[in-house]
Amino acid sequence: MATWLNRQRSILDFTLSSLWKRKGKNIGLLLVFTLIVFLLASVMFFTYAIKREAQIILKNAPEIVVQRVIAGRHDLIPADYAKKIREIRGVISAKERLWGYYFDPIVGANYTFMTPDPFPLGKGFIKIGKGISGARLAYEGDIMPFRGFDGKPLNLEIREVLSAESELISSDLVLLSAEDYREIFGLPQGVATDIAVSVRNPREIPTIARKITELFPDTRPIMRDEILRTYDSLFTWRGGLMIFILTVCLLSFIIFAWDKASGLSAEEKREIGILKAIGWETSDILAMKSWEGAVISLSAFLLGVTLAYVHIFFSSALLFEPVLKGWSTLYPEFRPVPFIDFSQVLTLFFLSVVPYTVATIIPSWRAATLDPDSVMRAS
Amino acid sequence: MRKSGLFLSYLAVQCLVLILFALEAGRERQKAMPLLREEASMVKQWGLTDLCLFTEARYTRHPSQADLHTAFQDHPFSLEHFPSGSLIMPPERLRRHSGNMAQ
Numbered sequence: 001m002a003t004w005l006n007r008q009r010s011i012l013d014f015t016l017s018s019l020w021k022r023k024g025k026n027i028g029l030l031l032v033f034t035l036i037v038f039l040l041a042s043v044m045f046f047t048y049a050i051k052r053e054a055q056i057i058l059k060n061a062p063e064i065v066v067q068r069v070i071a072g073r074h075d076l077i078p079a080d081y082a083k084k085i086r087e088i089r090g091v092i093s094a095k096e097r098l099w100g101y102y103f104d105p106i107v108g109a110n111y112t113f114m115t116p117d118p119f120p121l122g123k124g125f126i127k128i129g130k131g132i133s134g135a136r137l138a139y140e141g142d143i144m145p146f147r148g149f150d151g152k153p154l155n156l157e158i159r160e161v162l163s164a165e166s167e168l169i170s171s172d173l174v175l176l177s178a179e180d181y182r183e184i185f186g187l188p189q190g191v192a193t194d195i196a197v198s199v200r201n202p203r204e205i206p207t208i209a210r211k212i213t214e215l216f217p218d219t220r221p222i223m224r225d226e227i228l229r230t231y232d233s234l235f236t237w238r239g240g241l242m243i244f245i246l247t248v249c250l251l252s253f254i255i256f257a258w259d260k261a262s263g264l265s266a267e268e269k270r271e272i273g274i275l276k277a278i279g280w281e282t283s284d285i286l287a288m289k290s291w292e293g294a295v296i297s298l299s300a301f302l303l304g305v306t307l308a309y310v311h312i313f314f315s316s317a318l319l320f321e322p323v324l325k326g327w328s329t330l331y332p333e334f335r336p337v338p339f340i341d342f343s344q345v346l347t348l349f350f351l352s353v354v355p356y357t358v359a360t361i362i363p364s365w366r367a368a369t370l371d372p373d374s375v376m377r378a379s
Numbered sequence: 380m381r382k383s384g385l386f387l388s389y390l391a392v393q394c395l396v397l398i399l400f401a402l403e404a405g406r407e408r409q410k411a412m413p414l415l416r417e418e419a420s421m422v423k424q425w426g427l428t429d430l431c432l433f434t435e436a437r438y439t440r441h442p443s444q445a446d447l448h449t450a451f452q453d454h455p456f457s458l459e460h461f462p463s464g465s466l467i468m469p470p471e472r473l474r475r476h477s478g479n480m481a482q
Contacts, residue, residue, distance in 0.1 A: 009381070009383045010383075012382075012383040012386065012387075013381055013382050013383045016382040016383065016385075016386055017382060020382075050430075050432075053415065053430075054430055056415045056416075056419060057415060057418045057419050057422055057430065058419075058422060058427075058428070058429075058430070059419060060419045060420065060422045060423035061422055061423075061426075061427065061428050062426055062428065065428060065444065067444070067446075069446065072446060073446055074444070074446050095426070097426055101437055101440070109434065110434055110435070110437070110440065112431070112434075112440060112441075114425055114426075114427070116424060116425045116426070117426075129431070131431075131434075165414045165417070165418075166414075166417070166418050166421060167431070168418065168430055168431060168432075169418050169421060169422060169427055169430060169431055170421065170431065171431045171434070172431050172434045172440070173425075173431070175425065194444075196426045220446075222428075222443060222444065226443065227428055227429070227443040230442050230443040231430065231443075233467075234432075234442075234466070234467050242466070295386065298390065299389070299390075299393075302390065302393035302394070302397065303393065305397065306393060306396055306397060306400070309397075309400050313404070313407070323462070323466070324432070324433070324463070324466070326433060326435050326439075326461060326462030326463045327435040327461060327462060328433060328434040328435040328463070329434070330431075330434045331434070332431050332432070337407060337408055337411040337415065338400075338403070338404035338407050338408060339404075339408065340401070340404055
């Protein structure tokens with residue numbers, strides 16, 4: 001065993017010296033390989049962390065949200081619908097929700113207005129998200145004017161700025177009373193944005209959703225499971241940008257592997273010929289080439305994964321920020337919680353290290369099985 | 380020091396760093412759980428349905444509440460053009476019922 005280990009160490013020494021002789025090419029290769037692994041691992045870490053956070057945070061979302069749909073579009077729902085939904089067996093409550101969007105021309109941002117039921121602060125007061133507070137430089141005790149549907153301003157006093165830790169759900173939120181909401185948007189009594197239904201037995205949710213559709217054919221019930229699945233399919237590999245990144249990475253890997261598998265350089269062939277001539281076995285040459293592939297791919301994999309971890313969980317996915325921000329004015333400042341799927345890391349390992357190492361061995365095996373004299377002459 | 384020794388030391392250090400990251404991740408997750416639970420209780424209290432990830436368009440701010448028309452809201456042949464639209468898939472409900480525009 002010790003002899004075998006010593007032999008492998010000597011081969012590794014020789015491999016590293018051989019790689020160092022072509023340091024320009026190999027360092028370049030290592031950097032590009034690391035960059036690809038970094039990019040893939042960053043996407044993997046970020047998407048999995050967000051998905052897991054969404055699963056935990058949104059597990060308390062309304063069990064069923066009933067929207068009214070007119071001509072394919074979401075429309076205001078009569079409050080009477082809630083009364084009839086409450087009569088369905090198994091329904092605990094059916095609350096009308098009032099929520100919508102408000103465009104603030106001062107900062108050019110969209111806010112989400114939400115009216116919690118009950119809203120303890122009452123009329124004239126609001127709670128705002130950290131994002132809005134930062135954009136408008138508005139803090140507790142300040143008065144924030146909102147332009148109503150009729151052009152008249154409505155001044156509301158900020159009672160609380162929601163915590164920075166909750167930015168992922170509250171960055172653009174304005175929590176206000178139903179009265180203020182109706183006043184700003186000119187919404188008459190007796191209608192709501194949608195209805196949140198609470199059900200006694202979660203297993204009955206699909207049945208109750210079906211009953212609601214039967215009772216009100218112009219409605220669309222959205223179940224909590226569907227909300228959660230929406231976030232499960234967030235950043236899926238079939239999404240536009242994701243497939244672009246993955247295709248670029250995949251093509252790069254193919255180019256690497258092709259470059260390696262398509263043949264050796266004249267210098268490499270001569271090296272193999274000389275090694276065979278001085279007594280190296282074919283197995284030794286294959287071991288050397290395996291080490292060569294492993295040194296590059298393993299170093300790139302470990303470095304790429306380490307940098308990706310730092311990028312996502314220490315620097316809050318700094319490089320992805322412009323992409324995620326898009327045209328948004330308000331963007332939540334949040335640091336993803338490091339939920340990691342180790343099976344994904346393992347998949348990345350097998351997709352990056354193994355093919356590259358195998359692609360390094362194949363042409364060397366071809367050269368190593370030939371007569372050393374003909375290999376040296378041909379090169 | 381032999382070159383192989385240097386390389387193996389590098390591998391060992393890298394592996395150690397990754398192990399430390401994995402341990403740190405576990406600790407961070409534990410630390411974050413109360414905050415995540417607090418956010419979950421806010422979701423329940425305020426009746427929220429979506430994360431505040433993309434605020435640029437209403438169907439990206441609340442993807443779970445979107446309907447099939449929202450992505451084409453600006454004019455009849457308007458293609459979906461918000462950058463975050465390329466990061467998210469339509470809700471499964473819409474993909475399932477894509478033939479039925481009213482659903």
